[in-house]
Amino acid sequence: MPGSLAPRLTAYREAAEGRATIRQYPYQPLPPPPRLRGVIQIDPEKCIGCGACATACPAKTLVFDRERARLVYSVTRCIFCLLCVETCPKGAITSLREYEILVEKTPTQVVKHEPARCIKCGRVYASKKLLEEVEKRVKRKLPHLKTCPLCKLEQAAMITAMRVLRARQAYRKR
Ligand code: SF4
């Protein structure tokens, strides 16, 4: 009998006798190893929408959409490096002990935040929770946080242009 047929015949015989040939997985999944790097889960209550995890993510699996103030995680791109877990300042990301990764079971996670709009141009530029967190940390109100980076840039450019103009006028009067 050719050697390759022997295991198959053994399996047929065991099946006919009602003895299981596959005794564990998938009917009895093995317990995951203690240091397993599984699918990540974001706690929307803890997340402040700072986007630090998205900046740290090397696979661009986590994306922070500033214009909509939302964080998106797509499991299909994840390489399970857990840099996001280490980076999150609020401990909002955990690695699940999950190794059966089916896209249907673990769909894209979206954490939506209340958007913060610029008081000058109305553009969404951050999450309200992030601004509140900054003010909480410095223990005072920061009015300049209410404008977006672009408006700040425009304002800074205007101030610089005005200074140059004044300096030129002063030079001509000499
Ligand atoms: S585990 Fe790594 S690849 Fe996956 S979302 Fe976190 S940082 Fe990105």
Ligand code: SF4
């Ligand atoms: S680093 Fe943490 S708090 Fe910041 S957006 Fe990511 S999950 Fe949210």
